[in-house]
Amino acid sequence: MAPSLVGSGAAVVAAIVASNLAPQHAVTISGLVVRAGASTLLVFVVTVAATFAGAWLVHGTTSNAAEVSFRTALPAAWLTPLLLVFAQKSWFALAVWVLLAAESARLVAFLGRSNRENIPQEEPHSFFSGFPRFDFVPVLGSVAGACCVQAALFAAIASHAVLAAILYLAGTAALVWRGARMLRDSPLQRDGLARRTTVLLAVATSITAFVWLPYVIGPGGRGDSSAVLAALLHLKPARPSPGTPRSPEHASEGGGSPRLLTEVFPGVILYPKTESQVTLIAPSPMRATAYATHATSDSIPFNGVYWFWRPPSDRPPASAVLRYGSPAALTFRSTDDAPLWMEAHQNLGTMINLDCCAAIEMVVESADADPANVSVELILSNTVQAGKPAVSLGSREISGPAVLTSAQAVPQTLTFRIPPDTKLRQFDELAVRFRMKWWRGNRSANVAIDRFRMVPLR
8 A cells, every 4th residue: 555655645746737737828739639648647657656666665676566556547647637627616527536536446446455365364164154244334335425425416506515525525435435345355357457548548638638628729719619620620720819908999889809700709808888977076974965865976877897707817818809788688608617707897087985985886787587696796996005905895696587688677776885994995996796606607697787876974
């Protein structure tokens, strides 16, 4: 066991290094495959070398050191794909984890069988030695593992992600232990180590390359779903144009940036149709009654910008396309069911003192077919002060009936109370984060912001 533990520790370090080999810029599909193969071979070779070195240091020259090294490297080859899909928060990580668990059970069974062969076994002689014995422990392990996996499924449905992960790990661990015992006690059979190694490395490389597919160059640039087909057909790729997104006045009227093929975008910056801008004059605490009867003087029509992009970035990429329209009428989805982030930003152009107001109301128009799964968070920022301090006023859920078309958009007013003890006393920017439940996190919210209203102190 000691050499395998040494090799497994080295495999974890190598997998972390290999996962950082992800392309930083757009690449060709051949370059992507080579990079994925190199990352898989790196983990495999490091694990074999570390396990063999551990066997030599612990036991000296052993007859099966090479076989132990290769069998230890087989489950280690799944570590890089597992880290990559887990970093993208993809449910495909569960499938890769099952593959890792199955190969780990084979390794544990092999090591257990080797230990049994090296230790002489003495059969006890008694009156009951001729009767078969039934061991309840493996059966209980199988039942416990199956129950934990099913409980993890129900916990995931109930949005208890941490509990679901713990139960899933416990369940698969129990099933690995049961599978290892079953393989250890089964008759020894040749399993074609060389053939299994070749197939496993090929599958692990394919999964790694699949995770990195958004970096392939295609006619539509990075992130275009037609990139792979174009590369296979030997079409001349086009690199994505560098630089920052253009301002809306340089975009075509009503269309924004030119559309990409198959309507796949690396990110979207959506501008609403602008109206005449209103200069905000914050209500004074001494004039609260007067401002209560003049809604237009403390109302800010939203003329900011909406962002749509995929994590882990904190904003849309430089190659994001520009569009005009309302998020209540437009729907954006991620191409691989990964989470899609949506935010709205509006800079007021003037500093507002929070001492003037008790709350901020946000008027939205919801055309979402499932509004109960959408909530919004309001964040105030001071972009002038060093460090750009910000404060969150909390989240509010979108309520109201589900609608089918944007023409049936339902207005709603969300109230965000201003805490009296907040450290931020002035702000000049409003940011709205749209939060979706995990089961619909790959689709944008059909909710548009109409205006903000400053609620004066009473």
